[in-house]
Amino acid sequence: MSAQWLEVHPVNPQKRLLALAVQRLREGAVIAWPTDSCYALGCHLDDRDAAERLRRIRDFDRHHQFTLVCRDLSEIATYARVDNQQFRLLKSLTPGPYTFILQATKELPKRIAHEKRKTVGIRVPEHPVAHALLEALGEPLISCTLQFPGEDGPLSDPQEMRQRLTREVDLVLDAGNCGTEPTTVLDLSEGAIQLVRQGRGDVSRLGL
Numbered sequence: 001m002s003a004q005w006l007e008v009h010p011v012n013p014q015k016r017l018l019a020l021a022v023q024r025l026r027e028g029a030v031i032a033w034p035t036d037s038c039y040a041l042g043c044h045l046d047d048r049d050a051a052e053r054l055r056r057i058r059d060f061d062r063h064h065q066f067t068l069v070c071r072d073l074s075e076i077a078t079y080a081r082v083d084n085q086q087f088r089l090l091k092s093l094t095p096g097p098y099t100f101i102l103q104a105t106k107e108l109p110k111r112i113a114h115e116k117r118k119t120v121g122i123r124v125p126e127h128p129v130a131h132a133l134l135e136a137l138g139e140p141l142i143s144c145t146l147q148f149p150g151e152d153g154p155l156s157d158p159q160e161m162r163q164r165l166t167r168e169v170d171l172v173l174d175a176g177n178c179g180t181e182p183t184t185v186l187d188l189s190e191g192a193i194q195l196v197r198q199g200r201g202d203v204s205r206l207g208l
Contacts, residue, residue: 003032003166010034010175013129018136021173025137029170030054032146033133034178035069036126037097037200038154039146041169042069048111051142057168059149065114067099067121069143071134076122079108079140086188095126097200101187112142119189129175145182156180 004024006017021031025044030053033042041057043050045068055064070076073090080102082090090100104113104120113120123143125131134141146155148164155161157177165172184201187194195208 003169004171005162005166005174006172007174008129010178011128013132013173013175015132015136017173018133021133021171022136024171025141030057030168031171031173032155032158032165032169033130033173034127034175035097035130035143036095036178037145037183038156038178038180039158040069040143041146042141042143045109045112045140045142047142051111054142054144058144058147060144064144065101065119065121066112067123067143068108068112068140069130069134070122070124070140071131072124075140076102076124079105080120080122081105089188089193090124093201094124095131096124097126097181097183099123099183099185101185101189101196103189117189121185123183127175127178129173133173154180154182 008014008017028047028050030043030050032039041054043054068079099121101119101121104118108120156179158165158172158174181200184199184203185196187196193206195203
């Protein structure tokens, strides 16, 4: 079955299309969607089967740590432990192209947390479509970068790989090109900030 293709406005996404995407997510869909760094794959937090499909698409092993994409900081606190110092850092960098590795809370399904470290990747994107989708959904999405195994980098324009996307996912929110540089990943789980990956997010003011 071919993916449903929704062409959304990149700044003012149509509410009816977002509502359709939310409905499909609640029904178990795997989607491709734009963020402030690059396109991502996503599915509902409570959908085990859809999360396994994400693993298969990306060829991840069971140790791979997914990212939980949230609407705001208050949502983060449900799924990750954040102390006062970490909260100030997150507040200064969100929304934006950063992923933060934090200790998971018991509210997070065990299959989402890192099996050994009990951590989770968390981010709050700035892209208007991503933000509007999360607001319409009312809860986080499990997500990972839209990059196929063997490819050199993330997908920048869904139209360029329309045939392959149509076979792999159930729905595409196409908002045009949104870049190919992934998020900057900061590990906050062990106290001091550790730069895991330099991406689109600037870290110059963090002294790293």
